[in-house]
Amino acid sequence: MSTEQPLPVIDHDSAPYWQAAHEGRLDIPLCGDCGKHHFYPRAICPHCHSDNLNFDTVSGRGEVHTFTIARRPAGPAFADDVPYVVALIELEEGPRMMSRIQTDDPEKVHIGAKVEVTFVKASDEITFPYFTMT
Amino acid sequence: MKNGRDPVIVGLADAPIEGGKFVTKASVLGHAALVAKAAVEEAGLTLDDVDGLLTAGMWGVPGPGQLATVTLGEYLGIMPTYVDGTNIGGSAFEAHVAHAAMALREGYCEVALIVYSSDQKSLRSRNLGGRPSVLSMQHETPYGMPTPVGGYAMAAQRHMHEYGTTSENLAEIAVATRKWAQLNPAATRRDPLTVDDVMSSTMISEPLHLLDCCLVTDGAGAIVMTTAERAKDLRTKPVAVKGYGEAHTHWAIAEMPDLARLLPAQKAGETAMKMAGVSPSDIDVVEVYDSFTITVLLTLEALGFCKIGEGGDFVSGQRTAPGGAFPMNTNGGGLSALHPGMYGIFLLIEATRQLRGVCGDRQVAGAETALVHGTGGTLSSGATVILQKD
Structure with missing residues (x-):
């Protein structure tokens, strides 16, 4: 990974998520009223609009909902990574999140493939949740 | 009245x-x-x-x-x-x-x-790849998501998975649109194009090739x-x-409710057609946003011109080309005429010209009712307009 990779600008909604990822956990909001998880983290639940939310450590398991193999990089920061797989992961708990699939063989990635989170440190503050096929 | x-x-x-x-x-x-x-x-x-x-x-x-x-x-x-x-x-x-x-x-x-x-x-200056990594984009930009093509590619991948749509189906759209461009002296790309040309063009973001993508003009x-x-x-x-409707569902592609189904187009189209008192079979000429070939396929399904999942069959056999049963994107579209970042106004201009009957070689005979549908963002927003010759 190039050192120029853009890093997230953390805000009050996302701080607990990024802090947990940095500590090796996948924490996403869980609604105390409707009982549903959501992602990305918000101040109100996008399902029932309650603000009774708490971060919950989830399994880190899910499946590939869809993906693309980038044959051209999204800017110079990603030039060394090509070809790379950007995917939408559907977590076991329901929400979808974007991430990378770490693989030596992008052609093996397919919709429905089972995946598991792996944490990759990018800076002193930021650790990304990537996924590998299981 | x-x-x-x-x-x-x-x-x-x-x-x-x-x-x-x-x-x-x-x-x-x-x-x-x-x-x-x-x-x-x-x-x-x-x-x-x-x-x-x-x-x-x-x-x-x-x-x-x-x-x-x-x-x-x-x-x-x-x-x-x-x-x-x-x-x-x-x-x-x-x-x-x-x-x-x-x-x-x-x-x-x-x-x-x-x-x-x-x-x-x-x-x-066309490079949306550098979307600042703030708010919802902090969960997208750092992963190297090619924008906007990557989101459209993910939708295409999902449509292929659910309905068996193929790259050939998508290429049919690019080829038919080029044939219209060849009839329009103002179009940017007028050289002949085949399904094989589209399929063998550079892969940008799988499964979308270079010639599945609109121009930059x-x-x-x-x-x-x-x-x-x-x-x-x-x-x-x-x-x-005569009628109009609009809707949007998401900005980040991970938030798209159903990646194989274009809900904003479905909602906007229903609203617009109901207001105008028309149904898909009443439309003589169709101008729909073609940022990418998959955009067209999803839009035609959502507007009800064919069933969900049957867009691939619908566009095959050059159905949307000049002389085909379904005249669409008659100026050569964003794929072959022009695409200056936001293209929606040109759909309206072409539809109005068709209804005025001033389109020369590409004129659709007897065009009285036109449907225009714009798509914005990453399959994010949709707005439909029904126009009619007075």
Whole structure:
């Protein structure tokens, strides 16, 4: 990974998520009223609009909902990574999140493939949740 | 029932481009002003008659373009009393027609001017890959998501998985659209194109190839709307705005409710067709946003021209090409005519020209009712307009 990779600008909604990822956990909001998880983290639940939310450590398991193999990089920061797989992961708990699939063989990635989170440190503050096929 | 305040389109103009670049030497706002002036003058009006101004500019963002109507009004030297800077991406202009129609019916304005201009090709500035990694994009940009193509690729991948749609199906759209471009002297790409050419073009973001993607060009266009009553004294034959609808669902692609189904188009299309009292079988000519080939396929399904999942079959056999059963994107579309960042206004211009019957070699015989559908963002927003020959 190039050192120029853009890093997230953390805000009050996302701080607990990024802090947990940095500590090796996948924490996403869980609604105390409707009982549903959501992602990305918000101040109100996008399902029932309650603000009774708490971060919950989830399994880190899910499946590939869809993906693309980038044959051209999204800017110079990603030039060394090509070809790379950007995917939408559907977590076991329901929400979808974007991430990378770490693989030596992008052609093996397919919709429905089972995946598991792996944490990759990018800076002193930021650790990304990537996924590998299981 | 007809009403004197029913909204109509009475003026049009677009800027000449060659090799995808503006021919005239003027700034991006200069091109906006030149097409605005041409469009009002075509109708027999002047810029001083304009009291409604609608635009979605991206001029020097985060600079002046942040307040697009204000910037443009100043440049034109006018003081509009109805403004709308709705920006929902490339579909903004279909939404502008809807909003202008409501303002005209309400008596809130008399002459509405909708304008777009971009010199992105001349500036070589087309790169949305650097979306700042803030708010929802902090969960997208760091992963190297190629934007906007990556989101469309993910939708195509999902459609292929669920319905067995193929790259050949998508290529059929690019090829048929090129055939229309070959009939349009103003189109940028007019060289022959085959399904094999599309399939063997460079892979950009799987499963989308280079020739599944729209062009990057300059472009400027303007539309003038007024009431049916006012149009009686004007030079052009008015085209009636019979129905409109709009919707959006997401910005980040991970938030798209169903990646194989274009809900904004379904909702906007239903609303617009119900208002106009038409169904898909009543439409003579269709102009739909073709940022990518998959955009067209998802849009045709969502608007009800075929069943969900059957878009691949629907577009095969060059059905949408000149001479085919389903005339679509008759100027050569964003894929082959022009695509200056946001393309929606050009869909409206082409549909209106078809209903005026001035399209020469590419004229669809007997075109009386047209459907225009814009898509913006990353399959984020949709806005439909139904136009009818008066």
